[in-house]
Amino acid sequence: MLARAVTHALVGLDPRRVEVEAHLQRGVPAFAIVGLADRACQEAKERVRSGISSAEAEWPSRRITVNLAPAGLKKEGSGFDLPIALAILAASHQVPPERLAGHAALGELALDGRVRPVAGALAVAEGARRSGYPRLLCAADSAHEVALAGVEPVPVRHLAEVVAYLRGEIPAPEPPANGAPAASAQRPPDLADVRGNERARRALELAAAGRHNLLLAGPPGTGKTMLGRRLPGILPPLTDEEVLEVTRIHSVAGLFPPGRPVITSPPFRSPHHSASAPSVVGGGPGPRPGEVTLAHRGVLLLDELPEFPRPVLEALRQPLEDGVVSIARVGGRSLFPARFQLVGTMNLCPCGGRGDPGAECSCSPQRLAAFRDKLSRALLDRFDLVVTVPRPRSAELGGAAGEASDAVRARVVAARDLLASAPPERTREADDLLARAVDRLPLSARGRERVSRVARSAAALAGCERVLPEHVAEALAYRHPRELAVA
Numbered sequence: 001m002l003a004r005a006v007t008h009a010l011v012g013l014d015p016r017r018v019e020v021e022a023h024l025q026r027g028v029p030a031f032a033i034v035g036l037a038d039r040a041c042q043e044a045k046e047r048v049r050s051g052i053s054s055a056e057a058e059w060p061s062r063r064i065t066v067n068l069a070p071a072g073l074k075k076e077g078s079g080f081d082l083p084i085a086l087a088i089l090a091a092s093h094q095v096p097p098e099r100l101a102g103h104a105a106l107g108e109l110a111l112d113g114r115v116r117p118v119a120g121a122l123a124v125a126e127g128a129r130r131s132g133y134p135r136l137l138c139a140a141d142s143a144h145e146v147a148l149a150g151v152e153p154v155p156v157r158h159l160a161e162v163v164a165y166l167r168g169e170i171p172a173p174e175p176p177a178n179g180a181p182a183a184s185a186q187r188p189p190d191l192a193d194v195r196g197n198e199r200a201r202r203a204l205e206l207a208a209a210g211r212h213n214l215l216l217a218g219p220p221g222t223g224k225t226m227l228g229r230r231l232p233g234i235l236p237p238l239t240d241e242e243v244l245e246v247t248r249i250h251s252v253a254g255l256f257p258p259g260r261p262v263i264t265s266p267p268f269r270s271p272h273h274s275a276s277a278p279s280v281v282g283g284g285p286g287p288r289p290g291e292v293t294l295a296h297r298g299v300l301l302l303d304e305l306p307e308f309p310r311p312v313l314e315a316l317r318q319p320l321e322d323g324v325v326s327i328a329r330v331g332g333r334s335l336f337p338a339r340f341q342l343v344g345t346m347n348l349c350p351c352g353g354r355g356d357p358g359a360e361c362s363c364s365p366q367r368l369a370a371f372r373d374k375l376s377r378a379l380l381d382r383f384d385l386v387v388t389v390p391r392p393r394s395a396e397l398g399g400a401a402g403e404a405s406d407a408v409r410a411r412v413v414a415a416r417d418l419l420a421s422a423p424p425e426r427t428r429e430a431d432d433l434l435a436r437a438v439d440r441l442p443l444s445a446r447g448r449e450r451v452s453r454v455a456r457s458a459a460a461l462a463g464c465e466r467v468l469p470e471h472v473a474e475a476l477a478y479r480h481p482r483e484l485a486v487a
């Protein structure tokens with residue numbers, strides 16, 4: 001007696017079709033799972049056995065072999081529980097195999113037979129759609145993700161419910177009644193809170209318009225972290241395609257806030273400086289997406305940039321350039337998208353006194369050199385905009401609130417539209433200015449490219465059809481200042 005259920009395993013973000021074959025033979029009762037199953041998969045034995053008993057179905061008193069094919073693909077996690085249970089039930093004729101054949105399945109089983117959601121339901125459902133399965137048996141909490149992939153979810157709460165549904169005793173269960181999930185999380189903090197700092201606010205707006213990387217440098221307590229955290233609030237909402245991309249990543253990482261399985265606004269990630277290189281760029285078994293991938297289409301804030309270990313910062317260089325992280329593993333390569341905007345904040349020296357007219361820097365030249373050593377020229381070169389954030393004056397701090405994020409976002413959206421439909425080109429004069437700057441400043445080829453992109457964003461924000469010399473001049477003013485000169 002042999003029966004099959006179909007599910008999908010994830011390699012990185014990629015779904016791969018997996019056939020779960022259950023073979024029941026005469027002989028001493030036993031239960032084995034073969035086919036490169038990891039520990040969580042092996043533990044499925046206990047959950048499936050208890051789940052089937054709790055669903056008031058019969059545990060076949062046979063020699064049961066479950067094969068997860070293809071055997072060469074590593075299977076991880078607990079999402080195979082439900083398909084394994086269904087293959088066994090079909091092989092023992094407790095559910096009709098021909099009814100099961102029209103469904104893919106995904107879900108973890110609790111010992112009492114309840115079906116639990118697992119990470120990555122959206123990517124698995126996309127795999128099911130590609131393999132030609134119109135329906136996916138899944139936990140009720142995964143139903144929204146599955147529907148997002150264009151597959152009809154059959155949301156089930158308990159294994160007994162699946163059995164009854166497949167036997168045709170009950171109609172397909174309805175998705176949870178609380179309807180579409182509340183898409184908007186709590187709003188990001190508002191720019192109105194930031195007083196003064198006009199130049200840094202302008203840099204933030206330019207960064208949002210052109211998706212530029214931004215470095216905020218200055219003495220302590222001047223509002224650098226505050227400004228960095230406010231970038232997501234002035235970014236346009238994600239497009240439909242981006243919603244799918246970002247939701248897929250966060251689903252695979254198992255990072256949904258409860259009741260919010262769809263991400264519609266640009267993500268914001270701010271790892272602590274003690275984070276390891278694999279946690280930032282991705283890796284480990286699986287492999288798992290890192291912070292750069294979780295920040296895809298959004299913002300990665302590295303607060304106190306020089307505190308991050310240099311290997312972590314250097315590991316960022318490649319994804320910053322390519323927008324993708326490639327992780328090689330035995331048996332294949334995983335590609336993780338990583339098109340994020342990097343925002344860094346830093347003091348100008350270890351004691352924090354530099355750049356503050358009211359304080360004196362007490363750092364020794366050696367300490368200063370070691371501090372600067374942390375940031376390679378190559379990394380600094382990848383920041384399109386570098387601003388020093390001076391201490392706001394007391395009149396500014398006591399003055400009126402700054403412009404609110406909504407107003408800034410409206411300008412950013414208009415500029416993005418212009419950049420997408422008719423990107424402004426440089427005039428002859430603007431070209432000349434840029435050429436002179438390349439000769440006079442230490443401006444690398446990448447630096448030149450970045451200046452010209454920032455100039456284009458400045459023109460778009462001004463609603464200009466051409467990039468004028470003033471836009472190039474503004475962009476040049478955001479190249480790294482002498483205080484940050486790396487030896």
Ligand SMILES: Nc1ncnc2c1ncn2[C@@H]1O[C@H](COP(=O)(O)OP(=O)(O)OP(=O)(O)O)[C@@H](O)[C@H]1O
Binds near residue numbers: 220347
């Ligand atoms: N421009 C500003 N407008 C209003 N409040 C500000 C401003 N700058 C700083 N503050 C206040 O100071 C606090 C600290 O600011 P923030 O954490 O952004 O400083 P920082 O520049 O990141 O300092 P550090 O270098 O020590 O990390 C904020 O929570 C806010 O209350």
Ligand SMILES: [Mg+2]
Binds near residue numbers: 226
């Ligand atoms: Mg700070």
